Amino acid sequence: MWLFLATEILMFGGLFVGFGLMQGVYPEAWVAGHHHLDRVLGAVNTVFLLCSSFTMVMAVHYASTDQKSKTVMNLGLTLGFAFAFLVVKYFEYSHKFHDGLLPGRYFNLAGIGGPPQQAMFFGFYFAMTGIHGFHVLIGIALIAWIMIRANRGDFSSAYYTPVDLVGLYWHLVDLIWIYLFPLLYLVS
Amino acid sequence: MSEQAHHTSHSPLPYLLTLIALLFLTGITVGAAYVDFGSSTVNIIIAMLIATFKASLVALVFMHLRHDKPLNSIIFLSSLIFLGILLGFCMIDLGSRERVYPTGLRKVDPPPTAAPAAAPPAAAPAAH
Numbered sequence: 001m002w003l004f005l006a007t008e009i010l011m012f013g014g015l016f017v018g019f020g021l022m023q024g025v026y027p028e029a030w031v032a033g034h035h036h037l038d039r040v041l042g043a044v045n046t047v048f049l050l051c052s053s054f055t056m057v058m059a060v061h062y063a064s065t066d067q068k069s070k071t072v073m074n075l076g077l078t079l080g081f082a083f084a085f086l087v088v089k090y091f092e093y094s095h096k097f098h099d100g101l102l103p104g105r106y107f108n109l110a111g112i113g114g115p116p117q118q119a120m121f122f123g124f125y126f127a128m129t130g131i132h133g134f135h136v137l138i139g140i141a142l143i144a145w146i147m148i149r150a151n152r153g154d155f156s157s158a159y160y161t162p163v164d165l166v167g168l169y170w171h172l173v174d175l176i177w178i179y180l181f182p183l184l185y186l187v188s
Numbered sequence: 189m190s191e192q193a194h195h196t197s198h199s200p201l202p203y204l205l206t207l208i209a210l211l212f213l214t215g216i217t218v219g220a221a222y223v224d225f226g227s228s229t230v231n232i233i234i235a236m237l238i239a240t241f242k243a244s245l246v247a248l249v250f251m252h253l254r255h256d257k258p259l260n261s262i263i264f265l266s267s268l269i270f271l272g273i274l275l276g277f278c279m280i281d282l283g284s285r286e287r288v289y290p291t292g293l294r295k296v297d298p299p300p301t302a303a304p305a306a307a308p309p310a311a312a313p314a315a316h
Contacts, residue, residue: 002260006267013271020275021282027228039218046214054207057250061200171250178242181214182235186221187228 001165005172012131012176019124019183022117032114033121034187036101038092042185045088046177052081053174056143059150060167063160068153071163075147078170082140089133096122103127128180135173142166206249213242 023030059074100108103126107119146166149155155163217238225231248254253261 002263006263009267010271013274017275017278021278024282043214043218047211050207050210050214053246053250054203057203058200061203168251171246175243175246178246179239182217182239186217186235187232
């Protein structure tokens with residue numbers, strides 16, 4: 001599992017490196033791009049993901065101590081936070097679509113003005129948050145699957161490996177967002 | 189693999205404390221973004237240091253690396269080391285290329301007065 005997580009870090013890492021380098025080349029475009037992201041929504045999403053990581057680890061804890069109903073409840077809370085994250089993300093995306101900040105050739109600078117290299121900033125923005133959001137979707141599916149199995153009574157202190165591994169995956173998704181949030185939303 | 193050998197602490201209290209610390213550090217990150225520390229580079233470094241501290245908390249407590257086999261920590265850290273190599277060499281390349289082979293990459297294009305919607309080529313065409 002940790003080997004898989006390492007490959008995930010390297011995949012996102014390439015994007016982070018590209019983002020950082022282009023920030024060094026076009027700082028003014030990056031700053032202009034930051035101003036079109038909503039810090040409050042980003043911070044709210046950070047809180048959602050951190051809380052979901054907490055409920056996930058509690059689910060693992062209760063699964064390892066034979067407390068079935070609490071495991072299911074915490075997995076449900078994790079799902080709730082994950083959906084809340086996606087709902088906020090949906091509002092952010094639709095706002096940007098409306099402003100014409102789509103990636104690639106669909107980018108429309110006229111909507112916002114400023115340095116044209118902002119197209120690259122929003123390309124990185126959509127690539128990074130999009131792949132991250134896709135990971136959240138996969139995480140939701142995995143957690144739902146684990147929740148059904150936990151409710152069925154598949155797990156005990158003797159066997160809870162699936163809960164543990166899904167937990168690790170979910171924490172990695174959280175971990176990547178911990179870096180994405182200050183890089184995309186906060187640097188001014 | 190990584191599971192079940194750990195959980196020496198059976199109280200969930202450390203998890204709760206970690207969550208509080210993470211939320212607190214998020215608040216600090218947001219607050220620090222509104223303070224000008226002299227240059228944007230310093231601001232980025234501060235934000236990244238806090239993020240790294242948060243990531244360490246998640247990895248050590250939530251992901252149980254603290255109580256896990258050392259091999260898993262080695263795997264995790266090795267991915268970060270290779271990421272550092274990638275970033276380091278790319279930065280060396282970007283910093284020194286201009287002297288060897290002028291690309292004009294840093295040159296900002298003129299304001300797009302006549303260029304409306306179709307303006308994706310932000311970096312590539314400027315090189316030639």
